Amino acid sequence: MAFPYKKMTEADFERIREITAPERVTVGADIPEDYFHDEMPEYGVFPPELYVEVLNKEEISAIMAYAYGENIPVTCRGAGTGLAGGATCKYGGIMLSVMRMNRIDPIDFKNQTITAQPGALLQDVQAAAAAGGLFYPPDPGEKTASIGGNVSTNAGGMKAVRYGLTRDFVRCVEAVLPDGSIMEFSSNVVKNTTGYDVKDLVIGSEGTLCILTSVTLKLLPRPNFSATLVMPFPSVEECADMVPKILALPYVPTAIEFLEQELLEIVERTMEKSLPVKDGEALLIVMYDAATRDELDQSVHMAAREALRSGALDCYVADTAERAAAVWAVRGSILEAMKLDSVSQEECDVVVPRSQIAAYVKQAKGIAQKHGLRVEPCGHCGDGNIHTELLRGPEQSDEEWHTATRAALTELYALAKSLGGQMSGEHGTGNGRLDYLKDFVGERMISLYKAIKLAFDDKLILNPGKVIEFNN
Ligand SMILES: Cc1cc2nc3c(=O)[nH]c(=O)nc-3n(C[C@H](O)[C@H](O)[C@H](O)COP(=O)(O)OP(=O)(O)OC[C@H]3O[C@@H](n4cnc5c(N)ncnc54)[C@H](O)[C@@H]3O)c2cc1C
Numbered sequence: 258m259a260f261p262y263k264k265m266t267e268a269d270f271e272r273i274r275e276i277t278a279p280e281r282v283t284v285g286a287d288i289p290e291d292y293f294h295d296e297m298p299e300y301g302v303f304p305p306e307l308y309v310e311v312l313n314k315e316e317i318s319a320i321m322a323y324a325y326g327e328n329i330p331v332t333c334r335g336a337g338t339g340l341a342g343g344a345t346c347k348y349g350g351i352m353l354s355v356m357r358m359n360r361i362d363p364i365d366f367k368n369q370t371i372t373a374q375p376g377a378l379l380q381d382v383q384a385a386a387a388a389g390g391l392f393y394p395p396d397p398g399e400k401t402a403s404i405g406g407n408v409s410t411n412a413g414g415m416k417a418v419r420y421g422l423t424r425d426f427v428r429c430v431e432a433v434l435p436d437g438s439i440m441e442f443s444s445n446v447v448k449n450t451t452g453y454d455v456k457d458l459v460i461g462s463e464g465t466l467c468i469l470t471s472v473t474l475k476l477l478p479r480p481n482f483s484a485t486l487v488m489p490f491p492s493v494e495e496c497a498d499m500v501p502k503i504l505a506l507p508y509v510p511t512a513i514e515f516l517e518q519e520l521l522e523i524v525e526r527t528m529e530k531s532l533p534v535k536d537g538e539a540l541l542i543v544m545y546d547a548a549t550r551d552e553l554d555q556s557v558h559m560a561a562r563e564a565l566r567s568g569a570l571d572c573y574v575a576d577t578a579e580r581a582a583a584v585w586a587v588r589g590s591i592l593e594a595m596k597l598d599s600v601s602q603e604e605c606d607v608v609v610p611r612s613q614i615a616a617y618v619k620q621a622k623g624i625a626q627k628h629g630l631r632v633e634p635c636g637h638c639g640d641g642n643i644h645t646e647l648l649r650g651p652e653q654s655d656e657e658w659h660t661a662t663r664a665a666l667t668e669l670y671a672l673a674k675s676l677g678g679q680m681s682g683e684h685g686t687g688n689g690r691l692d693y694l695k696d697f698v699g700e701r702m703i704s705l706y707k708a709i710k711l712a713f714d715d716k717l718i719l720n721p722g723k724v725i726e727f728n729n
Pocket residue numbers: 295296332333334335336337338339340343344345355375396397398399401402403404405406407408409410411412413414415463464465467468469470592593683684687720723
């Protein structure tokens with residue numbers, strides 16, 4: 258085992274400069290504080306001892322081989338937009354940024370795939386696919402995340418209802434193991450039952466098993482038509498109950514998002530963005546993609562009719578790209594708005610079966626209120642992934658906030674489990690959810706996680722203390 262890790266010396270710094278280049282290496286107090294945390298500083302602020310920007314897999318391999326020999330921990334950093342406290346140096350050591358490795362190869366039209374280096378931004382991969390007349394469907398809210406980060410967290414997002422998760426679009430992965438070996442997991446084939454499916458294990462492993470150096474992604478034909486509907490309901494229950502009804506219609510929706518009126522007011526107040534319909538206690542934003550105008554009209558008509566039949570107060574159809582963009586801009590502003598409206602936030606990312614959404618939302622609010630917390634459940638309710646944001650008020654002391662969030666999270670995770678759900682739907686475990694993992698998955702599962710980690714990383718040098726903790 259690797260504890261305690263080596264404290265890096267000037268000789269170590271010099272070796273990393275030799276492998277890379279002095280101008281791409283920063284050490285000690287010169288490392289910007291932005292790299293001490295991701296989007297959730299609440300999940301830990303940890304200074305790296307050295308920060309390095311790499312240009313290719315050979316540099317990564319040489320750094321890992323050196324770190325392996327010297328027992329130095331290494332954490333891979335993408336764009337740092339994670340919401341689990343994943344891309345941080347919990348035990349010091351090296352922060353290795355792949356953001357300069359951002360090449361996107363031309364589309365392989367015969368295989369309908371695109372290959373990108375890990376530092377390419379999601380928005381650039383989506384744009385490159387669109388420029389070739391094709392479509393990369395995964396659509397997590399943060400478009401400036403890196404594609405390597407998306408694969409490493411198996412990012413979900415709005416369009417998972419129709420298209421699935423990032424995992425569903427990964428054909429093959431090239432990666433560097435903790436000892437410096439360069440590996441390919443799968444190849445550009447549609448199916449593969451050769452041995453264990455290591456590619457799928459690596460996807461979503463949050464930088465704890467290997468460092469991704471290239472990903473090949475499946476593309477789809479681009480849908481030619483799309484429309485967005487906004488359906489306000491008098492109550493949260495009626496709103497949540499609409500979700501299974503939409504899913505039972507013959508056309509598969511692309512996205513179904515849930516927002517409460519209170520949250521819309523926060524977005525309006527802090528971001529000056531609003532929706533064209535404002536009635537009711539909660540609303541759904543529903544999107545359809547279609548290959549033909551006729552198919553789109555049919556799907557919109559059926560959904561609107563079903564909504565009005567089920568008690569919707571209105572059904573606004575954003576049938577132009579501009580109107581739809583204005584609706585989605587409100588949805589996209591939620592995280593920022595909540596940050597502006599609170600001292601700090603706690604991210605609860607549970608996922609429950611779609612049939613349990615209403616039960617979860619109702620009980621979750623009760624739990625948070627019991628512990629004196631403001632709560633805003635919202636998000637991807639088409640796949641049961643309700644983000645239950647706990648917001649800290651100015652009057653709460655550190656101790657009150659920590660005690661209350663801990664108690665509330667313990668109950669929220671127990672509630673999700675009792676409803677047949679899971680602790681995290683898309684943001685991952687990282688450092689932030691680690692304390693709750695053992696209770697959720699049980700001892701036997703933890704021992705499996707440990708065995709998997711050790712099979713890749715016998716010295717525990719890659720992103721240690723994330724997803725699975727050995728140091729306790
Ligand atoms: C406003 C906002 C909206 C968001 N919406 C969504 C959403 O809808 N759905 C969703 O799933 N997430 C969402 N996120 C979370 C975040 O954008 C995703 O988790 C994203 O995939 C992280 O990518 P990143 O490049 O920022 O990774 P980072 O934060 O840098 O890293 C995340 C994890 O991946 C590892 N990692 C990064 N790159 C590599 C690599 N090349 N090899 C190995 N490991 C690596 C890191 O070590 C870390 O554990 C949102 C975040 C914000 C701020």
